[in-house]
Amino acid sequence: MKRTKLVCAALAAVLLLSSCSHLKLVIRYAGSKAAELTEGHPAPPAASAPSPDAPVPSPEETPNVDAAIEGADESLGGEDIPLISDLSVAGGISAPPEPKEEDSLAVYAHYKPEFQERYRRFLRSYPDMTETTALALVNVNADYGYYKGITQIQDPDGLLVFCNKNYQLPAGFAPENLRAISGYELLMTDEAATAFEDMRAAVKKDLGKQLIAISAYRSFSYQKALFARYARADGIEVADTYSARAGHSEHQTGLTIDLLHTWPKNGSLRNANFQDTEQYAWMLDHAHEYGFILRYPETEESVTGYRFEPWHWRYIGADDASKMHEEGIATFEEYIGTYYRLEGTAIAEAG
């Protein structure tokens, strides 16, 4: 199977013609890494098109907690990179294949020998990308293309739960410790809610200004309906640039919050231009101290698969958020791929 995929990928990268999913891998990084390929990037909605990018869910969504997931990880080696989950299984550990030849990439701590060919292919496609970034992104299956090679997340309750277009939350998953944010009916996990409340108080103290919560926890079923509505309005391809498919939304983790300085007119978060406010500037400097990261930065659309969302902040805890901030790592994808190992159950092939 692997060999077939490699051939497919090589053809796609060279030809840039077919609709093979690996073409999307090329497209995906075109925006920031290879400007000449931008024609492949999903076009943002035209200014006149409907832009329903303001999910304002009703807060009365009831979490479905009857399917708590017991996951298990298989450690693949003795490297320094910790598993993202603290769950581990005795036995069932298989040694990674030996590199076919001495690989200069092996000097990196996050190098995985079993990904040697994928790293090389990725670097050939993106020669301007640094080796360490390429390794990190391949480590999180970013070379598969959006919604290809999907892995089911095994530690959905973890603070570092990694949810994107390649990693899916279980349908029945809801965090167990959700609570309403003070002053709202919106839900977050207790820890994330407290962190938000502290950050909101700090903004008030420093700036004398408000942070308004627009959306927080959303259930799988709510997200499913939301995406379906957007896809009907704008088509799936466009909807994919601003909304997540069910199971792929960070809002299902209870660790994510959409914030603005004001209640959005017509429900449009984008039109509120939060990025032009003092609150946003403050958050770029200080949100990490409270454990929050900007999940979909302006220049990283090609990595995250989402248009810039100045309002969407993800709680990962102050230690990791601060480390990411200090090292200037722009995306959670690169951060996780550099410092953690992701294990999960593949539920879709990468081809």
Ligand SMILES: [Zn+2]
């Ligand atoms: Zn959001």
